[in-house]
Amino acid sequence: MTIARRLASRRVRGLASMLGLAVAYLSAAAFQAVAVEANPPLRTGTLVIGDRVTVTVELARSVQEQARGLSGRRELKPGHGMLFVYSRPQPVGIWMKDMRFSLDILWIRDGRVV
Numbered sequence: 001m002t003i004a005r006r007l008a009s010r011r012v013r014g015l016a017s018m019l020g021l022a023v024a025y026l027s028a029a030a031f032q033a034v035a036v037e038a039n040p041p042l043r044t045g046t047l048v049i050g051d052r053v054t055v056t057v058e059l060a061r062s063v064q065e066q067a068r069g070l071s072g073r074r075e076l077k078p079g080h081g082m083l084f085v086y087s088r089p090q091p092v093g094i095w096m097k098d099m100r101f102s103l104d105i106l107w108i109r110d111g112r113v114v
Contacts, residue, residue, distance in 0.1 A: 039072045047083060049113060057083040071098040
């Protein structure tokens, strides 16, 4: 095999490797985009606090919905939030996995913010 053919063969292998890496990277990026957008909005309701504040809330009722929360969402519209519904008072831990924006957390009990 001549030197020219060996160099051409190396270039082809190098380009093939780079193409393979590019495809793998783009596939991973596409999967991440799909995974992030795979957290669709939940059923909504209206929360009224006092006489002045009305918030449209997504209702996180199941353990799975509560664990997922707002993870991966790009934004939350003004006047919107998520309400975690529990059947009884209990200790609750909140974490912000994969959050892209800051959160304000209110604890509500017996119709009052505590």
